[in-house]
Amino acid sequence: MLRRWSSGRLASLCKPQASSHCPDSSGLPADGLLRLLSFNIQVGISTQRYHHYLTRSWQHLLPHTGRASNxxxxxxxxxxxxxxxxxxVDGGSLRSGYVNQVEHLAELGGFPYWYQQLNRNLGRLAQHSNGVLTRLHPTQLEDHPLPGPPGRGAILMRFGEGSDALAVVVMHLALGARVRARQLAYIRELLSGYRHQVLMGxxxxxxxxLLQHSPLRDLGLLAPQVEATFPSWRPxxxxxxxxxxxxxxxxxxxxLSQPISDHLPVAVDIRLPGHQAGGTLESSKTLVTGPHS
Structure with missing residues (x-):
């Protein structure tokens, strides 16, 4: 069964400040430019060598002083x-000093809305989660546990209404190819009916x-041919x-060359349909495309 939440489940930290990039009546940015970032933060643990997975493994269970600065x-x-x-991200447990890291990062980054998806609840030991921080108020938000062993989830957000609505899915997929294929088939079903789509995670x-050998292959999605993201110290x-x-x-x-976690963050700027770009394309990198693009 799908868990569906309205956008009212998003926590409001503060009122959005007015700017030239403020949203219009649809909830989308008035200039059509949307700046996106995806980051696996490894619950604030800094990993710089493979042996750190062993020597710093205790930080997945206990608090440490470097996490706050990270x-x-x-x-x-x-x-x-x-x-x-x-x-x-941790939703507030012993290892994070009982700090909800999604909420904390929303406050640090000045985001008016945030949402935490708890995927693996280990009580006081760990609150393993995905998170969303947004300056735009979604018209709909849905929380979905993904198929396979418990612990993986996806968040579906809709911005705007009608045929011009933008669907954004945030996810953390499984390591195994078979389970991952089941999860992608589920996400493909979530996206049915949406013309404009963004998948992040x-x-x-x-x-x-993803684009040529998975259930996403018929969507015609595009992927910027970016640099490697893992491991952060030698991608x-x-x-x-x-x-x-x-x-x-x-x-x-x-x-981004920011080796804070064991993954590097990925940033993309997109222009929504019906808006003319205000400048030149800042990246000339080739795109990886699906077979129907």
Whole structure:
């Protein structure tokens, strides 16, 4: 059964400040420009070598002094974006010092709305979650546990109404290919009926696999051919993605050189249909496309 939440479940931290980039009556930015970021923050743990997975493994269970400064660095990084997808965040347990990291990062980044999706509840030990931070108020928000072993989830948001509505899915997919295929089939079903689509998150596989060999292949999605995101200290694999539908214009794509977690964050600027770009394309990188794009 699907868990469906209205946008009223989003927590309001403050009133959005007026700017030239403020939303119009549809809830979408008036200038059509949307700045997106996806980041697996590994609950604020800094990993710089493979052996740190062993020597720092205790930080997944217990608090440590460096976590607060890492979150400060992440919060400063987020201020330039309109919509942020977070993976591997803690919802407030012993290891995070009982700090809801989604709420805390929303406050640090000045986001008026945030949502925490609790996917693995280990009580006081861990509140393993996905998170969304947004400056735009979604017209609908749905919380979906994904197929497979418990612990993976997706958040579906809709911005605007009618045929021009934008559907955004935030996810953290499974490591195994078979389970991941089931999860992508579920997400494909969520997106049925939406013309404009954005998929964000740690997808644990490469873009070619997602766009050409998965249940997403008939959507015609585009993937910026970005640099590798994992491991952050010597990136070799591109596991973190922001996929967009063909009707959305890409203006910028970047993997940020911010080795705070074991993943690097991915940033994409898109222009919504019906809005003319105000400047030149900042990235000339090739796109990976699905077979029907």
């Amino acid at each position: 979150l400060q660095r992440i919060g400063a990084l987020l201020t330039d974006y309109d919509l942020v997808a977070l993976q591997e 740690d997808m644990n596989t490469h873009a070619v696999d 070799q694999r591109c596991l973190d993605h922001i996929l967009i539908s063909p009707g959305l214009s890409l203006e910028r794509v970047e993997v």
